[in-house]
Amino acid sequence: MAEALERDDYGLLFALIRLAELGAHKSLVKVPTEKFGSILRLSQQSASRILRLLEQRGWIERFVSREGTYARITNGGFERLIGLHRDLARILESRIEPIAFRGIVFTGFGEGNYYVKLYRRVLRDKLGFDPYPGTLNLRAATIEDLKALERIRSLPAIEIPSFKGRGRSLGSARCYRVAVEHRVRGVMIVPERTHYGRDVAEILAAERLREKLGLKDGDIITVELTFEEDSLSKAKG
Amino acid sequence: MAEALERDDYGLLFALIRLAELGAHKSLVKVPTEKFGSILRLSQQSASRILRLLEQRGWIERFVSREGTYARITNGGFERLIGLHRDLARILESRIEPIAFRGIVFTGFGEGNYYVKLYRRVLRDKLGFDPYPGTLNLRAATIEDLKALERIRSLPAIEIPSFKGRGRSLGSARCYRVAVEHRVRGVMIVPERTHYGRDVAEILAAERLREKLGLKDGDIITVELTFEEDSLSKAKG
C-alpha cells in the first residue's frame, strides 16, 4: 500500500482522480489543457505538464490533436485508484469511537506504593520508564466511561507476567499506554487480582500525577488510550 | 467533492491518510516527527511542518510532549477521508468496459457522398466540423465488436433531426463522437433508415479517412467512443 505511492506523485494522483471524474477511466476523453488546468486550479501550462507526467508514469494514454488532448486512464492508472480506494476503505471500516474515558480521582487502599515497588524492575523493562511508586485511582465517571474501560480491557495489552519475588508469588497484570489529560504519558494497569471493581482504573506514570496535574479527590480527568507501534518490542536495558 | 480539495492540500491529505493508517482516526497516536518523516519519505523538518499545517487546517489535534508529538484526526479531517473515499467509490462503480470496436473496411453503395452533401449544413452545425462528403463503412470484425456497436447505439447521441430539403424529406440520424485509430476525430453516424445491417457502422470525419489513414478494403481499424461534455450544446454559427 504505502509502497504504491511515491510522494512526488501525490499531485499527479489527484489529477488522475479528476480525469476519472471526467470519465477517462471508461473511454477516451477530450481534455484541453486550458480546461483541465481550470479543473485542477492550475494554469494551462501546468495542466499540460501534468498530462505529460501522467503519461510518463504510465497512468494514462494521451493523444494530442489539433482540437486538444484526448486521454484515457490505463489499467496501471486505474489500479492506483483502486489501491487508494482500498486503503481508505480499510481505514474507514476500522473506525471505532475514540477510546477514552473520564474518571473521578479517589484515594484507594494505599497498596499501590508497595506493589509498584515489587514490580518495579519488570515494569521498567516492559514500559520503558521507571514508574512512580503509587497508582492514581480513577472511578468511571459515567456509564459510557465504564463501557470505554471495558473496551480497553478487551484489547491486546503489554503483558506483565506473574513471577516470584521476595518469597511470594506475584500475579500477572496487563498494561495499556495512555495519555492523562492529553499531557502526561502513563499506563493503565489491570492487575490479575485487584481489590477494586471493574469501574476502577489504576494509572501509572513516571511522576506523581496528583502533583504534576494538581489533582485532588473528586477531580474528573480524561484518560485516553495511545498506541505506539513498538509497545511490545520496546524492552531496553 | 471537488470543492472539498484545495490543490495545496494534496500532500497534506496524503499525510492524513498515513496518519490514519497509524490509527490516528481512532485515538491519540504517537508520531515523532523523525519517524513520521521517514513514513512520508520526507525530512524530520518537513514532517514537523506538515503536522503543524494539518493542525492549522483543523484536520488533526496535536499534542507535543518531550517524547514526541501525539496526534489524532479530528471529525473534520475524518470527513475529508470519507469524501475522498466516496469520490473514488463513485468512479470505480461506474467503470464499464471501454467502448470501442474493430471494424473491417469495405466499399458500400456509394450513397454516402450524396447524403452527406444534403445534410452538410446541419451536420456542420451539430458536429462543429465540415464533414468530408462520404462515409467510411465498417463491418464489425467479431461478435464482440457487434455487441460494442449495439452498446454504442443504446447511448444518448447527438441528434440530427429529420427535415425537408430539395423537395424531399430527409430522415433523422444520430451521431456519436469517435476517435478512429486513436488519431482522427470523427463521428459514427446512425441513420434512421439505412441499407446496411446492424453489423455496419458508418464513420464521418472532416477529411477523407481512406486517404488520411492509408486504408483499403479489408483493413481492420479501431473506432472508439469519445466523450466531450459539450457534445450536445455545441451548436456554433
Place this chain on the structure above:
DNA sequence: ATTACTATGTTTCGAGTAA
C-alpha cells in the same frame, strides 16, 4: 483554436542548529 517551450517567480524542502 490548440500544446508546450523558455525564462522567471514562487513555493516547498531539508541541512544546520537552537531550545
Place this chain on the structure above:
DNA sequence: TTTACTCGAAACATAGTAA
C-alpha cells in the same frame, strides 16, 4: 532524545510566446 527555526537549494507554477 524531542520540536521547530533560519535560510540556501531544489522543485514547482506560470507568463510570454512559438508552432
